[in-house]
Amino acid sequence: MAQHTVTVRGLVRQFGPRRVLDDLDLVVRQGEFVALLGRSGSGKSTLLRILAGIDRDGDGEIAVNGTVSVAFQQPRLLPWRRVWRNVSLGLHGVDGRSVAEKALAEVQLTDHAQAWPLTLSGGEAQRVSLARALVREPDLLLLDEPFGALDALTRLAMHRLVDDLWQRHKPSVLLVTHDVDEALTLADRVLVLDEGRIVAEHTPPVSRPRRPADLTELRARVLADLGVTVDEAA
Numbered sequence: 001m002a003q004h005t006v007t008v009r010g011l012v013r014q015f016g017p018r019r020v021l022d023d024l025d026l027v028v029r030q031g032e033f034v035a036l037l038g039r040s041g042s043g044k045s046t047l048l049r050i051l052a053g054i055d056r057d058g059d060g061e062i063a064v065n066g067t068v069s070v071a072f073q074q075p076r077l078l079p080w081r082r083v084w085r086n087v088s089l090g091l092h093g094v095d096g097r098s099v100a101e102k103a104l105a106e107v108q109l110t111d112h113a114q115a116w117p118l119t120l121s122g123g124e125a126q127r128v129s130l131a132r133a134l135v136r137e138p139d140l141l142l143l144d145e146p147f148g149a150l151d152a153l154t155r156l157a158m159h160r161l162v163d164d165l166w167q168r169h170k171p172s173v174l175l176v177t178h179d180v181d182e183a184l185t186l187a188d189r190v191l192v193l194d195e196g197r198i199v200a201e202h203t204p205p206v207s208r209p210r211r212p213a214d215l216t217e218l219r220a221r222v223l224a225d226l227g228v229t230v231d232e233a234a
């Protein structure tokens, strides 16, 4: 039987008196793309930080099988290092330059390997951040609102890129997002977090790329789970 990349049971994370995560269960299967939706403050980033090992104060069973890379909403590049060095930072025992160039080619940034981060557009910087995550060939890719700060067109291009990278490398992915369409377009399973637990789970059609027209009904159901009512007449 295939092993799960993430198994979480009974996870509790408390800040003072407030239980942000409250007896949460979650499984991410090997090679599965899971999106996590939830209202602001529902604990999505907290969960990701716990899975990434950045926050070690969660109680419960947390098993992450394999290597993990994280990409955040802000690319967090080091401005004093060239793009390729940002990508290869922290890699040991390999030719950093050539693995960085390979990862940059995957995100179509070959021409920017020598550039300084401050000369990049927002979308380019976010692609560097993705290259940096991919260069480690992670078993689990944690994406925390990675496209939230991008304009709509760049975001669509990033969706295509991530879909393509995922299909080629098949890491397990846990994507935190506010964007219902992003979740429904990219993920195998869409989870809704509320009151510290997963309260709903949806499975978009398996076909890829997914057409917005195929997702209308599902979008309304997910929005209802999030407490948003859709005006049918709109």
Ligand SMILES: Nc1ncnc2c1ncn2[C@@H]1O[C@H](COP(=O)(O)OP(=O)(O)OP(=O)(O)O)[C@@H](O)[C@H]1O
Pocket (backbone or CB within 6 Å): 015, 020, 038, 039, 040, 041, 042, 043, 044, 045, 046, 047
């Ligand atoms: N270090 C901390 N100390 C105290 N409270 C915290 C801390 N980190 C997070 N919280 C609280 O936990 C709750 C969940 O925060 P988290 O960032 O996980 O939410 P989120 O679902 O990712 O929100 P958003 O969608 O707005 O990014 C919030 O109410 C936040 O104020």
